[in-house]
Amino acid sequence: MSLYKIKTLDELKRHLNAAMQLEHATIPLYLTALYSIVPGTNREGFHIVRAVAVEEMLHLTLVCNLLNAVGGHPDLSAPGFTPNYPAYLPDGEEDFAAGLQRFSPDAIETFLKIERPASLKPHESNKRLRKRKGALLSAGHTDAAEEEHFFSIGEFYKAVEMGLDDLYAEMGDALFCGDPALQVGPEYYYSGGGGLLTVTDMTSAKKALDLIAEQGEGITGHIFDEDGEIAHYYRFQQLVLGRFYREGDLHNHPTGGEVEVDWNAVYPIKPNAKISDFPEGSEVRAAAESFNAIYAQYLALLTRAFNGEPNLLIDAVGDMFRLKELTYQLMRQPIGDGSEFNAAPTFEINLA
Amino acid sequence: MTVQAIDRFSIDADEAASTVFDAVIIGSGVSGALIAKSLAAQGLKVLVVEAGSGNDITVSDYEENVFRFYGAASKDNNSAYYNAKNAPMPRDFETVRLRDGQINDHGYLVQKGPFEIDSTYTRVLGGTTRHWEGKALRMLPDDFRMHSLFGHGRDWPISYETLEPYYRQAEAELGVSGDVEDQLYGGLTFGEEGYVLPMHKMPASYLDQVLARDIDGMTVDVADQSFSLKVRTTPQARNGIPNKAYAGGKGFVPNGAVSVDQAEMGGRCQGNTNCVPICPVQAKYDARRTLMLAIATGNVKLLARSVASKVLVDSASGEITGIEVKTYQDPDQPGFTARVFRARTYVLAANAVENARLMLASGLPGQNDLMGRNLMDHGYLLTWALMPEPIGVMRGPVCTSGIEDLRTGNYRSNMAAVRFSIHNDGWGWATGGPYSDLYDAVDRQNLFGAELRQGLIDTVARQVLIDCMIEIPADPGNRVTVDSRYTDQLGNMRPVISFEIPQYTLETVAFSRGLTKQLYQRAGAQDHSSYDPMAPGWVTHNGEGYVVRGGNHWAGTHLMGESPKDSVVNDRQQSWEHANLYLAGAGSMPTIGTANTTLTLAAICLRTAEDIAARLVAPTAASALGA
Numbered sequence: 001m002s003l004y005k006i007k008t009l010d011e012l013k014r015h016l017n018a019a020m021q022l023e024h025a026t027i028p029l030y031l032t033a034l035y036s037i038v039p040g041t042n043r044e045g046f047h048i049v050r051a052v053a054v055e056e057m058l059h060l061t062l063v064c065n066l067l068n069a070v071g072g073h074p075d076l077s078a079p080g081f082t083p084n085y086p087a088y089l090p091d092g093e094e095d096f097a098a099g100l101q102r103f104s105p106d107a108i109e110t111f112l113k114i115e116r117p118a119s120l121k122p123h124e125s126n127k128r129l130r131k132r133k134g135a136l137l138s139a140g141h142t143d144a145a146e147e148e149h150f151f152s153i154g155e156f157y158k159a160v161e162m163g164l165d166d167l168y169a170e171m172g173d174a175l176f177c178g179d180p181a182l183q184v185g186p187e188y189y190y191s192g193g194g195g196l197l198t199v200t201d202m203t204s205a206k207k208a209l210d211l212i213a214e215q216g217e218g219i220t221g222h223i224f225d226e227d228g229e230i231a232h233y234y235r236f237q238q239l240v241l242g243r244f245y246r247e248g249d250l251h252n253h254p255t256g257g258e259v260e261v262d263w264n265a266v267y268p269i270k271p272n273a274k275i276s277d278f279p280e281g282s283e284v285r286a287a288a289e290s291f292n293a294i295y296a297q298y299l300a301l302l303t304r305a306f307n308g309e310p311n312l313l314i315d316a317v318g319d320m321f322r323l324k325e326l327t328y329q330l331m332r333q334p335i336g337d338g339s340e341f342n343a344a345p346t347f348e349i350n351l352a
Numbered sequence: 353m354t355v356q357a358i359d360r361f362s363i364d365a366d367e368a369a370s371t372v373f374d375a376v377i378i379g380s381g382v383s384g385a386l387i388a389k390s391l392a393a394q395g396l397k398v399l400v401v402e403a404g405s406g407n408d409i410t411v412s413d414y415e416e417n418v419f420r421f422y423g424a425a426s427k428d429n430n431s432a433y434y435n436a437k438n439a440p441m442p443r444d445f446e447t448v449r450l451r452d453g454q455i456n457d458h459g460y461l462v463q464k465g466p467f468e469i470d471s472t473y474t475r476v477l478g479g480t481t482r483h484w485e486g487k488a489l490r491m492l493p494d495d496f497r498m499h500s501l502f503g504h505g506r507d508w509p510i511s512y513e514t515l516e517p518y519y520r521q522a523e524a525e526l527g528v529s530g531d532v533e534d535q536l537y538g539g540l541t542f543g544e545e546g547y548v549l550p551m552h553k554m555p556a557s558y559l560d561q562v563l564a565r566d567i568d569g570m571t572v573d574v575a576d577q578s579f580s581l582k583v584r585t586t587p588q589a590r591n592g593i594p595n596k597a598y599a600g601g602k603g604f605v606p607n608g609a610v611s612v613d614q615a616e617m618g619g620r621c622q623g624n625t626n627c628v629p630i631c632p633v634q635a636k637y638d639a640r641r642t643l644m645l646a647i648a649t650g651n652v653k654l655l656a657r658s659v660a661s662k663v664l665v666d667s668a669s670g671e672i673t674g675i676e677v678k679t680y681q682d683p684d685q686p687g688f689t690a691r692v693f694r695a696r697t698y699v700l701a702a703n704a705v706e707n708a709r710l711m712l713a714s715g716l717p718g719q720n721d722l723m724g725r726n727l728m729d730h731g732y733l734l735t736w737a738l739m740p741e742p743i744g745v746m747r748g749p750v751c752t753s754g755i756e757d758l759r760t761g762n763y764r765s766n767m768a769a770v771r772f773s774i775h776n777d778g779w780g781w782a783t784g785g786p787y788s789d790l791y792d793a794v795d796r797q798n799l800f801g802a803e804l805r806q807g808l809i810d811t812v813a814r815q816v817l818i819d820c821m822i823e824i825p826a827d828p829g830n831r832v833t834v835d836s837r838y839t840d841q842l843g844n845m846r847p848v849i850s851f852e853i854p855q856y857t858l859e860t861v862a863f864s865r866g867l868t869k870q871l872y873q874r875a876g877a878q879d880h881s882s883y884d885p886m887a888p889g890w891v892t893h894n895g896e897g898y899v900v901r902g903g904n905h906w907a908g909t910h911l912m913g914e915s916p917k918d919s920v921v922n923d924r925q926q927s928w929e930h931a932n933l934y935l936a937g938a939g940s941m942p943t944i945g946t947a948n949t950t951l952t953l954a955a956i957c958l959r960t961a962e963d964i965a966a967r968l969v970a971p972t973a974a975s976a977l978g979a
Contacts, residue, residue, distance in 0.1 A: 040415075043411065043415045047611075051614075187596060
């Protein structure tokens, strides 16, 4: 566990900003793997990755609600908000860098690291973390002067929760000074598991944090949460173990239906592709630039949605379809540089 | 050991045969699933028997159907589903134009005509809700009193008011999206003050809005009445944005995708426009949702690949003593094992055609010979046109709005009721577009490249289709029969259909053609409707020819009434002649008005489930024979 303690409201807001970045940073990773699957193949795999990606969007929204509740202002278009992949995660995990890559054993291994439960922490891991590097995320991140490292996303959120507790003890309900009209309500999201909730007080703030933790790594070490929903870490593990988990299963021993994986039915996309990888004047380059432009617009739209115009989330669905279509266009197309690779979205968005 | 998903709730056929259940339900469609769920909630033990494979409870299974649809050359409404030789399904393309006296036995249905009807149903887990579009309209109060008010068709033994609370239950079970304010016409009432549907309406499409601009306020004079038309959104069982005001402010949590493994949550409608036959994101309700909730109670077992072949009756008491069921292993290979399943109560929920087929094949036409008679469906006249501008075809669910103002009125003394649906899916239903548009552009117009793309935009994007859904009242001559000359691979007799469109309905066919011409004129659209005399469904009226299509809304074969003399079941769908037998579903409906049958049959089945539970939740419970 990190020794870092959140002591002021500004620090809490900075951490929540980092949390937004963190939740968002996982989405390009998951979407890249998801859409690299040739449609119609890897059906179980497709939906496992998709379910996690969608829940990361939920978590992002929950964090925005938290930030709004304590008087912050979510900004998804800030320079550096979207990482330049491969990147270390914005919570300071530094034993691995997460990269954009096709649906593959390597990708799943990375996803498992992202979603790893705190309880799986190896003894020495947090002592061996390397120092932050300049290329890491910076926008709205935790104070650069004070090094913070968390082994897992769960630890990071634990620190946020403790900070929330301390500040609440100090400030009482004044902590939740945000405009309730900025909250995005459950009508904008639903799933088989927990839904979206508005944050207006300590109880709802804790609920939101619990939901993120439970859906993510299953902080309690359980495979399924109270609502019977399976945590992300275990969702991904099913791809490695080749079987679905059922309620009552032991860790590493799923006994449900088969999860068939065909690592070959995947577009051979270039990992961590950059615009500069695509020949100048080529159609793939134009499509990749168009993708980035639309993605930037999309983040700007989300920013407005999280600042008092939640209805725009409906419009954003149309953008998501355009992005999906462009992604497929890119991934089906060889780069044309003589390599074996197909193109892919680069997510070079508002780079710092 | 690997556990197949279905193994978790299926039951070994021999074990099922040695158990006395509280209820055996034939059919896993919406009627059977709703009754199973209600009974299971009371702790009653239920066996659901399904003719199809039943293996459709994971997201992977589901997507196999989605991709079968994508790959199908003919996108008919059963094209998403495997058509097993041991449980064959009717397919619309099997319908042919019949010459006088000709019989068409090429498909599963044997059509004797004289009117050949291209309606189908789906024999898979979840039944025909697997291909339905999802429109969830209520019937109008007048529809329940057709005979008294208009002298046509029949009266129901219950009123709209009696059924109203069950409509609300059905809207919750199916998850209906819609705005009540758009449904306040034709005498419709919605129970308590301030009632809202579980989810907000599917937004009206751009096409709807363009047409509304030209159509709203148009007046139509029919008989002695004047009607002002208005384009209204259509309620539908499709997941949308939950209404916070539902249930007095409690809101509504939509039921998402069916998947026993946790792989997919299901989406809200995202406008893929292939609701029929299959929604790629499971936004559309199908009965598997209800069935899985029923099974989750632990009180319901499923026996799939099993076709009911005979209802066994004690001749002295008239009570049902068992149902013989043929279970097959391979969907196509010949061979089956017949077993008899026993229960305290039997429910046939295999749809209007199959319920009647099974009873007749069991030698049970009823003392009044009404079993299978009064077969109903909606007659559909399709009309299509090109709008002056592209109007965003192929977005949204198949239909988001319709014109409801003519669903009832004094004119019903002379001609049948009609409602109109505006289609967001172009001319598909009428012409096979957009596929046929592509063939036309390539083969006949020799277009390619950019011109081909632009050519398709110029045509497909401007397509509008308005369907006219027209009532066909109950007539004892329209019927399902069986004939030992026509059997399926399991040796079960197939349904033989005799059908005729009455003059009462034809009047409205002609009227609707005239009215839609006016609608297109007002919208500045070019009318392209044409009707092929060689096509099945060809009818003439006053020298004009039309093609009338079936609506897949089979109903009326075991209709309910006040007396055993002129009906098959009572108002609880209980057989007059066999006290422990219920015939459930649209077959019990004495009229179907101008509403798709599903919401109403769901309402009557919820009411029936209460009745069955009240009888069964008594001292004795089901027990194993050997126990």
